[in-house]
Every structure is written in C-alpha cells, then in structure tokens.
Amino acid sequence: MEIVRKTTLLGQTFLKNVVVRSFHQTAACCLPDRTVYDNQTFYENVRFGYKRGKNNIRNMDRDIKFLQKNAVQLLTKVRIVDNSAKALAPVRRKAKVIHIYHGKNVPVRGCVGNIVKITLNGEMIKALVVGQKAPMGVLKARMDSNNVILIDDEGNPLGTRITVPIPSWLRGYRSPTKHQAAMSKVIAIASAFV
Amino acid sequence: MLASRQRLFTSTTKSSCCFCEREFHGNKKYAAKRHRTPRPKNVFTPVEPVNAVKRGERFAVRYTDKYGVRSDKFVPVHKLPAPRWSWDYDLTKDNVDFLSEIARNYSENLQTEATNAPLNDELWPVHDWQKDSKRCGAVGIKLGVHPIWFKDGSYCNSTLIQILDCNVVKYFSKEEYNNKTAALLVGAKNASPFYRNEKYAQFCRDAGIPMKAKCFRFLVTENAALKPGTPINAMHFRVGQYVDCLAKSIGYGFQGVMQRWKMAGGHPHAKLWHRRIGSLGAGGKVIKGKKMPGQLGGTYENIRGLKVLRINTKYNVIYVKGRFAGHINQFVKICDTSVGRLQPNTEEEAKRLIGPFPRYIPIDSNEELPEEIYHDSVHRMNDPSIILPSTEK
Amino acid sequence: MMNKSWLFSLSRWTQSLSKEAKCARAPILHLSKRSSAFKAPTRPDLKTTESETTYAKGRENPMLFCEEYIPPQVQPDWHRNKLKYRLERMDCLRRRKAFNIPEFYPGSIVAVTVADKHAPGKSIRFNGRVLYKDGFGLGCKFALRNVIDGEGIEVVYHLYGPYIQKMEVLHLEKWVDTDLRYLRDADPSYCTIDPDMQPKALPPTSVELELFRERVKLNKSPRWQFQYQKHWPPPYNADFQSHFLEDELIESERFSAMESWRKYDICRHYDVTEMKEEIVAEMKANKSRIEKADSTLKQETS
Numbered sequence: 005m006e007i008v009r010k011t012t013l014l015g016q017t018f019l020k021n022v023v024v025r026s027f028h029q030t031a032a033c034c035l036p037d038r039t040v041y042d043n044q045t046f047y048e049n050v051r052f053g054y055k056r057g058k059n060n061i062r063n064m065d066r067d068i069k070f071l072q073k074n075a076v077q078l079l080t081k082v083r084i085v086d087n088s089a090k091a092l093a094p095v096r097r098k099a100k101v102i103h104i105y106h107g108k109n110v111p112v113r114g115c116v117g118n119i120v121k122i123t124l125n126g127e128m129i130k131a132l133v134v135g136q137k138a139p140m141g142v143l144k145a146r147m148d149s150n151n152v153i154l155i156d157d158e159g160n161p162l163g164t165r166i167t168v169p170i171p172s173w174l175r176g177y178r179s180p181t182k183h184q185a186a187m188s189k190v191i192a193i194a195s196a197f198v
Numbered sequence: 199m200l201a202s203r204q205r206l207f208t209s210t211t212k213s214s215c216c217f218c219e220r221e222f223h224g225n226k227k228y229a230a231k232r233h234r235t236p237r238p239k240n241v242f243t244p245v246e247p248v249n250a251v252k253r254g255e256r257f258a259v260r261y262t263d264k265y266g267v268r269s270d271k272f273v274p275v276h277k278l279p280a281p282r283w284s285w286d287y288d289l290t291k292d293n294v295d296f297l298s299e300i301a302r303n304y305s306e307n308l309q310t311e312a313t314n315a316p317l318n319d320e321l322w323p324v325h326d327w328q329k330d331s332k333r334c335g336a337v338g339i340k341l342g343v344h345p346i347w348f349k350d351g352s353y354c355n356s357t358l359i360q361i362l363d364c365n366v367v368k369y370f371s372k373e374e375y376n377n378k379t380a381a382l383l384v385g386a387k388n389a390s391p392f393y394r395n396e397k398y399a400q401f402c403r404d405a406g407i408p409m410k411a412k413c414f415r416f417l418v419t420e421n422a423a424l425k426p427g428t429p430i431n432a433m434h435f436r437v438g439q440y441v442d443c444l445a446k447s448i449g450y451g452f453q454g455v456m457q458r459w460k461m462a463g464g465h466p467h468a469k470l471w472h473r474r475i476g477s478l479g480a481g482g483k484v485i486k487g488k489k490m491p492g493q494l495g496g497t498y499e500n501i502r503g504l505k506v507l508r509i510n511t512k513y514n515v516i517y518v519k520g521r522f523a524g525h526i527n528q529f530v531k532i533c534d535t536s537v538g539r540l541q542p543n544t545e546e547e548a549k550r551l552i553g554p555f556p557r558y559i560p561i562d563s564n565e566e567l568p569e570e571i572y573h574d575s576v577h578r579m580n581d582p583s584i585i586l587p588s589t590e591k
Numbered sequence: 592m593m594n595k596s597w598l599f600s601l602s603r604w605t606q607s608l609s610k611e612a613k614c615a616r617a618p619i620l621h622l623s624k625r626s627s628a629f630k631a632p633t634r635p636d637l638k639t640t641e642s643e644t645t646y647a648k649g650r651e652n653p654m655l656f657c658e659e660y661i662p663p664q665v666q667p668d669w670h671r672n673k674l675k676y677r678l679e680r681m682d683c684l685r686r687r688k689a690f691n692i693p694e695f696y697p698g699s700i701v702a703v704t705v706a707d708k709h710a711p712g713k714s715i716r717f718n719g720r721v722l723y724k725d726g727f728g729l730g731c732k733f734a735l736r737n738v739i740d741g742e743g744i745e746v747v748y749h750l751y752g753p754y755i756q757k758m759e760v761l762h763l764e765k766w767v768d769t770d771l772r773y774l775r776d777a778d779p780s781y782c783t784i785d786p787d788m789q790p791k792a793l794p795p796t797s798v799e800l801e802l803f804r805e806r807v808k809l810n811k812s813p814r815w816q817f818q819y820q821k822h823w824p825p826p827y828n829a830d831f832q833s834h835f836l837e838d839e840l841i842e843s844e845r846f847s848a849m850e851s852w853r854k855y856d857i858c859r860h861y862d863v864t865e866m867k868e869e870i871v872a873e874m875k876a877n878k879s880r881i882e883k884a885d886s887t888l889k890q891e892t893s
Contacts, residue, residue, distance in 0.1 A: 143748065146745045146746070169739050339672075344679055510678065526670050526671060527669055567887075579682045
C-alpha cells in the first residue's frame with residue numbers, strides 16, 4: 005500500500021513525498037518531532053481541551069470513582085498469589101469469581117479488600133482480593149492483574165507467603181461488612197508493600 | 199455584533215422601512231410588525247424591549263439556499279430569534295464611541311461617589327446577633343476547581359469563588375416585601391448601563407452604584423438590614439464556616455432518556471430499538487412519575503454545607519470544599535448554610551459558624567489584612583513537606 | 592493566529608490584571624536622556640547565582656516556565672478564567688520554593704518517598720519509570736510503573752502534593768512520546784527497576800537532552816485492550832509488528848492513511864509561544880508578590 009503525498013502549509017512545503025507503507029513507518033514520519041515543532045509546539049497527543057473518550061488520561065479521573073469500587077465482578081479471572089497447596093497445584097482452568105461477599109442483597113461487584121468465592125479446579129474456595137487491575141486513584145497502587153489469596157471460612161490465609169507486593173493501605177483497612185478476613189495474619193505473611 | 203453595526207452605518211440608501219436603513223428581505227408578514235413598534239427616544243431611559251424589531255435580519259441570513267440567496271419560505275414563529283433591541287440602532291459611529299466612553303467612566307465615577315457620599319453620610323445602625331436571625335449573603339463567580347491538601351496528607355477538590363464588585367442594591371422591609379421577612383437584593387459584576395430595565399436601573403441609581411450584571415435576592419431578618427450601596431467582600435465569610443452555593447447547572451437542552459436518566463437503551467445490533475424508553479405502563483395508563491425525555495440541566499441547583507477552607511483577601515476569592523453545579527464564570531449565590539445541625543444557638547457559636555454579623559466592618563480602616571487566610575487543617579503551600587508524627591514507642 | 596480572541600474578550604477587572612504584568616515587563620527608565628557630555632561607564636553584569644545557571648533549549652527554568660503552567664485549550668473562551676490560572680501558578684511557585692521538584696520527563700526513572708500513615712516509619716518509597724505527566728497547575732499528576740516480583744505496579748502522584756517528602760531522578764531520559772502506557776504490553780524488562788537502584792549522574796542544565804528514539808517491541812500477549820490501530824497519532828517509540836494480528840495490521844494501515852490529514856489541521860495545534868512570554872513575565876512578578884503576601888501571614892501567626 006503506497007500513497008504519495010505532497011502538501012503545503014502557509015507557503016512552506018514540508019514533508020514532501022511521504023511514502024506511507026505500513027503502520028510503524030507511518031508513525032515515524034507522521035508524528036511530529038519536538039525539535040522540529042519547537043516554534044509551534046505540538047501538543048495534540050497531550051492536551052486538546054477535554055476530549056471525551058474512555059482512554060483519554062484526562063477523563064480517567066471521572067471513571068475512577070466508578071472503577072475502583074467495581075473492579076471484580078462475577079466470572080472475573082483472577083490470579084492466585086499464594087504458596088498454599090491448592091494454589092500451587094496444576095491448574096486445569098483459570099480461577100474465576102463466582103460470588104462476592106458484600107453483606108448486601110445484590111452482590112455483583114467488588115474491589116480490593118473484599119472477600120470473594122472462586123472456582124479452582126472444580127472446587128469452591130473463599131479468597132481475599134489483594135490487588136486489582138482497575139485504577140485506584142492517587143497514591144493507591146494499580147496492578148496488572150486481579151490478585152487474590154486463598155482463605156478458609158474463618159478468614160485465615162491458607163498459605164504462608166504472598167508472592168507479590170500488596171497495597172500499603174490494607175494495613176489500616178477493616179471491612180465495613182460482617183465478612184472479615186484476619187488482616188493481621190494476611191499482613192504478616194506479605195512479602196512487600198507498595 | 200460589531201460588524202453588523204458597522205454595516206448598518208455604512209448603508210445609507212434603500213430604506214424600505216422608516217425604522218431600519220437596511221432592506222428587509224424576509225417574509226413581509228413579519229416585516230409588517232415592525233411599523234407598530236415605538237421608537238426609542240433617549241439612551242438612558244430606554245423603552246420596554248420591542249418584540250419584532252430586528253427579527254427578520256437573523257433568520258433571513260439563516261434560511262438561505264446553498265447559493266446564499268435568501269428564500270421566502272415559511273419560517274415558523276417559534277423558530278425566530280429572540281427579540282433584541284439595541285440602543286445604538288440609528289446613531290452614527292462617532293456617537294456610539296462617545297457614548298461607550300461615557301459608559302466606561304460612568305461606573306467608575308459612580309463607584310467613588312458611592313463609597314464616599316451616601317454610605318458615610320448616615321450609616322444604618324448595627325444590631326447584635328440574636329437567635330434565628332439570618333444574615334445577608336454574597337454573589338460571586340465560579341472560577342474553577344483544583345486540589346487542596348490537608349496537614350494529614352489527604353486531599354480534596356476545592357472550588358474557587360470570586361466575589362466580584364458585590365454591592366447591596368436594594369433593601370425591602372418586612373411590610374414592603376411580604377409581611378413575613380425582609381429581603382435584600384445583592385448584585386455582582388459591574389455591567390454596561392445600557393440594555394437595562396428602567397425599573398432596575400432606578401434601583402442602582404438610588405443606591406449610587408453602577409449597574410450589576412446579576413442580582414440575587416436574600417431573605418434576611420430585620421436586624422441584618424444593610425444600606426443599599428454597601429460593598430461586600432470575601433471577608434464577609436469566615437474560614438471554617440459552612441455555606442450554601444446556588445448556581446445554574448450546565449444546560450444540555452432537550453435530551454433523551456439515556457442521557458437524562460442513564461437508562462440502558464438497546465443493543466447496537468437491534469433493529470429498531472436503540473436509545474428509546476421502554477414500557478411506560480400497562481392498562482392504558484402511564485406510571486406516575488415515569489422518567490421521560492426532557493430538558494436536562496440549565497436549572498438552579500443548591501448545594502448545602504460546603505466548608506470554607508481558605509480566603510484570598512486581595513482578589514476576594516473563597517476556597518470552598520467540594521463542588522457545585524455550573525460551568526466556569528457562572529454566577530453563584532453564596533449564603534450561610536441552612537443545614538439544621540450547623541445553625542448557631544449561642545453567640546459564641548455564631549462567631550464560629552457564621553461570618554461577622556451583619557457584615558464585615560474593619561476595626562481600623564488603614565489596617566492591612568493578611569492576603570491569605572487558611573483554615574487550621576489546610577496545608578499551606580509555602581510550608582515544607584508533610585512529615586507525619588511516628589506512633590512507635 | 593490561534594485563539595487570540597480571548598485577549599479581547601476580557602472584562603474590565605481582568606484588564607487591570609494584565610496591566611500589572613505589562614508593567615513588570617517594562618524596562619527601567621534610562622538616565623542617558625539627560626543632555627550632558629558626561630557618559631556614565633557601563634556597569635559590569637553582576638550575575639546572581641540563579642542567572643549563572645543557563646538552561647538549554649527545551650529545558651526551561653522551572654521557576655519561570657513549566658509545561659504544567661500552560662492552561663488546557665478550552666473552547667469557547669469564556670469557559671476559562673484567567674485569574675484562576677494565575678492563582679494556581681502562584682501556589683505552584685510557592686511549592687517549588689519550599690521543595691525542590693527536579694525536572695523529569697515521561698520515560699525517565701524517578702524514586703519518590705511519600706508520607707504514609709500506615710507504614711511503620713510513616714513513609715514509603717517507590718521507584719519506577721514515568722509513564723505520563725499530565726494536568727494543569729496543582730492538578731498535575733504523574734504515574735510511575737515498576738515490575739516487582741513479576742507483577743506490574745503503577746502508582747499515580749500529584750506533582751505538587753506536599754505529601755512527597757523526597758524525589759530523586761535516578762536516570763534522566765526523554766522519549767519522543769509523552770504517553771508511554773503502551774509499556775504495559777511491552778517486555779517487562781523495560782519497567783523492571785531495582786528498588787535499590789543508584790542514581791546516575793545527571794547532565795547539566797546547559798546541555799540539550801537527546802531524545803530516546805529506539806523502538807520498543809510490543810508483545811502479542813498479554814494485551815492491555817487499547818486499540819492502537821484506531822487512534823491517531825500512533826506512538827513513535829512503539830513497534831507494533833509483533834503485537835498486531837493480521838486484521839489489525841490491515842486496519843491500522845487503512846486508518847493511518849485516512850487520518851494522516853490531521854497533522855495539517857491547524858486548529859488542533861496549540862500554539863503557546865505568546866502565552867509562554869506572558870507566563871514568564873507573570874512568574875517573575877509573582878516572586879516578589881509571594882514574598883509580600885507571605886510576610887503578612889507570618890506576622891499574623893507570630
């Protein structure tokens with residue numbers, strides 16, 4: 005696919021004969037350089053009013069209030085970050101959330117700190133969410149995956165170590181619902197905090 | 199606007215109508231109305247705005263075919279532009295410039311007169327605060343929102359309100375108003391003396407202040423009466439007190455049910471049912487209070503119980519915790535909060551929960567105020583970083 | 592050419608404000624107008640410590656000009672308020688006087704120490720690569736990304752947040768792109784940073800920074816669900832050859848051919864050259880203004 009372009013702007017001819025071959029090459033000639041555009045700074049990709057859109061940085065803050073509470077829902081795939089025997093066993097199918105303990109009538113969505121029920125190798129186990137993919141706002145860490153650790157019915161962790169860092173604010177966290185995990189034990193087995 | 203004025207002055211011939219020099223190209227049905235209108239005589243005592251004057255001009259430009267030729271097709275009355283009347287309708291350009299120059303000085307001269315003469319002559323007596331007495335508020339302008347940090351490291355968004363050229367315009371006594379409460383009319387932002395209602399212009403002339411762009415009415419008790427012309431600034435409020443903010447929300451016009459009530463709508467692959475409302479009811483009846491399409495925004499919204507965190511006395515800016523409706527540069531009515539648990543019962547509480555009663559009066563007129571006044575919990579930006587005290591022992 | 596109308600559409604009170612800024616820029620009266628034969632010897636240029644440091648092209652003095660001092664492009668113009676921008680910039684300068692905020696760009700590696708009430712030492716440290724820096728004035732935020740124990744972690748901070756106790760630039764780097772969130776799809780080695788990394792020597796401010804022009808290969812999986820092929824402009828430092836599926840590659844070619852005219856859309860360009868001069872003059876005047884304002888504050892407290 006080849007397109008030859010010749011354009012003039014304000015009497016100045018520049019970027020003559022741009023050959024558009026493929027996407028990454030287009031990027032090279034299309035995207036203006038900071039040094040080239042020093043006189044007339046190109047802020048297109050940074051700021052142009054407030055563009056509406058899901059992936060615009062400026063608009064992300066608006067969604068955060070919604071997202072940070074609604075990070076995990078039914079059938080969300082989660083990663084188990086735990087060294088318990090059930091977590092280390094070979095996985096046939098990825099673990100999924102099947103219930104969220106809210107203390108409310110409609111348990112649909114949850115976030116970090118909530119207790120969930122997951123399926124793991126055809127077995128139903130309780131788990132505590134210790135990391136989420138959805139943005140958490142300022143000063144709260146966002147992970148690349150939804151992380152959980154396995155707990156028993158009384159809220160005690162099954163494993164002896166958490167393999168990834170967990171959010172620092174969990175140290176002062178106490179769930180407002182009646183479903184409580186033993187947070188002091190969870191924090192004791194954490195490897196790192198962010 | 200300016201361009202259209204100049205065009206008016208340059209074109210001298212082809213006056214088809216006694217009132218306008220320009221030829222009227224629209225439907226003659228509407229042009230005929232213009233002859234019924236009275237002619238304005240004096241600039242400073244304008245007549246009531248006239249309905250049909252200048253009506254045809256806009257829609258004639260609007261309803262053209264693709265070659266720019268004005269068409270005579272029927273234009274419904276409700277689609278016509280709003281009636282407008284300008285004071286400089288048949289003046290030369292020199293006269294327009296001369297009058298606008300006078301207008302520019304008019305407000306400044308009046309301001310000095312107002313601050314010197316009528317206020318200092320005979321001040322109204324200042325009464326003490328009593329229980330259930332209500333104080334006057336202020337009219338400001340919403341500047342925007344930015345974060346503000348507290349000393350414990352947390353932050354919140356605060357809204358900036360500027361109190362701009364705020365004066366008391368008129369006082370209505372109890373008998374004059376409704377035999378229940380007295381009322382105060384407070385205006386903000388100096389405006390051009392033209393384009394004003396005669397009745398309203400007389401209020402400002404009596405008070406000795408320039409015309410105000412926006413006025414709000416405050417219901418007050420009689421012991422909080424203020425003399426017309428009294429200026430109100432940011433020190434009218436106290437750091438730490440709670441206020442109510444009333445402003446006009448952003449108008450979105452007539453909107454559908456998805457935008458207005460956040461209904462789900464249909465699936466994009468559906469055939470005919472995309473952004474529509476669902477069932478309205480059954481049995482030949484519509485459910486009462488059913489959410490339907492309609493006007494979204496553009497209404498006055500009151501937000502109660504916003505805390506004042508910081509005051510800038512130089513620019514008369516108040517920093518309020520939280521947000522309220524309205525776009526930037528929107529007029530805001532600020533008054534002491536009506537939240538029940540924040541009402542003062544004793545005089546000591548009144549000194550904490552509401553501002554100075556009935557208004558801020560400097561003890562020494564030559565005393566310089568501190569430019570920035572912060573609440574105790576707010577972190578000052580010129581202080582070093584926050585270091586939390588350690589609890590370990 | 593761009594957006595000059597806001598200059599004219601100011602009301603009276605803003606006009607008086609802009610007068611102050613103009614006065615600050617005006618030169619001092621020269622005495623040479625006096626008619627006499629005597630000529631005063633030229634005064635040697637006594638440079639203060641601040642003026643000794645020279646700043647290269649593209650690296651401004653942060654006390655005078657920063658990217659976050661530029662207000663966002665908002666239309667129509669009466670939806671912006673100049674006074675709010677001035678007040679916010681004054682607060683930015685107050686913070687910069689109290690705390691040294693180093694210069695860094697998206698792509699450089701930064702370590703931040705933050706006050707944290709949950710930590711035993713009441714502070715917590717995190718380092719990582721800067722993904723983006725965005726926002727006006729006090730609302731300016733930046734995001735750090737680091738991969739610890741195989742888990743990608745991102746934290747957002749306010750640039751002017753007083754909770755930041757220490758901020759050090761471990762490696763100063765400037766990429767062509769300003770939004771590097773595509774690094775989530777790239778090899779984790781780009782964002783894997785040792786928590787005990789020692790800072791590298793920073794280039795002096797008089798040297799112009801070289802842009803990072805290499806290409807980062809994006810993996811096929813895992814995916815961040817951002818549809819790069821439908822957004823314009825495409826990033827410079829990202830290589831999508833192995834990332835895209837066949838359909839997406841065709842779509843991206845079609846899209847880039849269709850949308851490349853946007854480069855010549857002048858309305859999308861945000862020319863800040865005039866605004867920059869105003870801001871620099873304003874920030875110079877702000878210095879003395881802040882000192883005066885804060886001196887009254889101290890009297891009040893003491």
